[in-house]
Amino acid sequence: GDSVTQMEGPVTLSEEAFLTINCTYTATGYPSLFWYVQYPGEGLQLLLKATKADDKGSNKGFEATYRKETTSFHLEKGSVQVSDSAVYFCALTELGNNNDMRFGAGTRLTVKP
């Protein structure tokens, strides 16, 4: 079945460092891909999404490109801030099957000043 694998954390960076969180997926059809962010004590929030190959999702300085050839959707940010400290989840769902969004295990990011 469909699945998502993301890099294990925790990830600790200094402020203004470059961030990459790897995400790869397995899908039988044509999935849409998502990144969600969870701040402490809160629910998940949609960060960005891409619905077809070569699409780039972006929001709040974060970017991810849907790479069908490598089945990847890596999250990047050029300069992280302390306020970016959170848990990040990669997820996918397939067209016509939105009742089965699959999430990765989550990657905890801590940014130190």
Add this chain to the structure above:
Amino acid sequence: IAGITQAPTSQILAAGRRMTLRCTQDMRHNAMYWYRQDLGLGLRLIHYSNTAGTTGKGEVPDGYSVSRANTDDFPLTLASAVPSQTSVYFCASSEHREANYGYTFGSGTRLTVV
């Protein structure tokens, strides 16, 4: 503020007791979902509802039941709680069941079964 409200925020429950977690949304979203979040396992789908009056089973439905009497409410019931149901429970909704719509999540209910 539009969104999803979950109640209670947290609960300690004796094993064997019945418990209903409440979820209400005011966005008129058609689809609603219940997930449990466990360390190292990410989120796993318990039950879903594509529209009022219909429900379906997710990845881990055993021990849980849901109902969807109207668009706004989607309660999750544990008929007889067991310690393995200790988890953080999130309710979510989406405007449509199609794949390119993301989810809106509630703030979660932290449940401890002792």
